[in-house]
């Protein structure tokens with residue numbers, strides 16, 4: 001057998017990878033499965049995007065290689081949206097990097113900034129790609145446990161000095177997957193200051209910037225003074241526009257940083273299908289019409305999920321953003337056992353906290369991505385599964 005690289009052995013398990021097969025198996029047995037696993041809603045993308053894709057798919061010039069430049073109107077739409085949404089100016093040609101989904105860029109960025117011996121600070125629980133990208137770049141993830149004690153914020157002061165000295169990258173994601181935590185502005189200002197002092201690249205994953213409730217408006221990291229020198233921010237159409245499968249996102253950063261991500265990509269992909277970029281531009285153009293109504297649907301689902309899981313005996317906080325509830329389990333109930341029981345006995349997919357790393361133990365995540373009635377049914381089943389587990393102790 002050909003020898004594998006040591007990187008492969010160091011990759012963490014990918015929680016969502018095994019779920020589709022388990023789900024198919026249950027469906028084939030006639031089980032009424034409710035899937036609250038992935039952050040992937042059952043809602044439709046904007047009509048503007050669908051029509052733009054249809055048109056663009058017939059346009060011969062858009063069927064060719066996009067290369068790194070891609071479809072210039074997409075870059076321009078990103079730049080215009082960053083201005084409308086955050087009041088920030090980004091040069092569409094030098095400060096925007098079109099991505100095949102933000103995951104792709106987040107993973108590849110590590111190749112530009114990390115090498116063996118370097119450390120990346122990775123929040124745990126967190127989006128597993130931070131760890132994956134770090135390991136694939138041959139560097140060392142330093143896992144920082146996100147716990148209620150710090151309001152699920154990464155406190156750099158708590159990281160040992162010898163680790164910080166080797167730290168090149170810090171991944172932050174607020175609004176946060178999976179904890180649904182949000183970051184106060186003074187916290188972000190402090191992190192930017194620390195990254196500047198220590199020459200750490202701040203990778204700010206803003207995939208949930210638009211999914212916020214009750215009037216809360218998540219900031220861009222670039223609203224913080226001094227961030228342009230040390231930060232790169234990732235955005236995605238996936239969650240705000242129900243376009244997960246379309247694979248469309250972008251990074252914004254100072255040209256010195258953006259050009260390095262673009263350089264890595266030059267050797268890995270040949271650009272993104274330009275018709276999808278045309279659709280992405282249309283989606284961004286429809287932001288004012290589409291996103292508030294879409295967020296209202298999520299807010300209704302959030303309220304339904306909170307009420308239903310509380311009624312089923314769970315201790316649930318009301319999240320200000322994201323499409324997740326991060327729900328604590330009673331002392332002594334292992335999250336993997338609970339999630340397995342709930343799937344096997346009740347046909348409900350949730351994600352165990354421990355699947356996001358040891359720091360996530362004691363919690364499970366649900367995505368409020370289905371209709372309120374289904375959320376209520378899922379919560380009832382979750383309550384039964386918890387009762388059964390407790391009875392067995």
Ligand SMILES: Cc1ncc(COP(=O)(O)O)c(C=O)c1O
Nearest residue numbers: 101102103127177207236238249
């Ligand atoms: C925190 C976070 N960042 C990035 C992504 C990736 O989104 P995309 O579909 O743009 O690759 C996700 C998707 O679940 C996510 O939860």
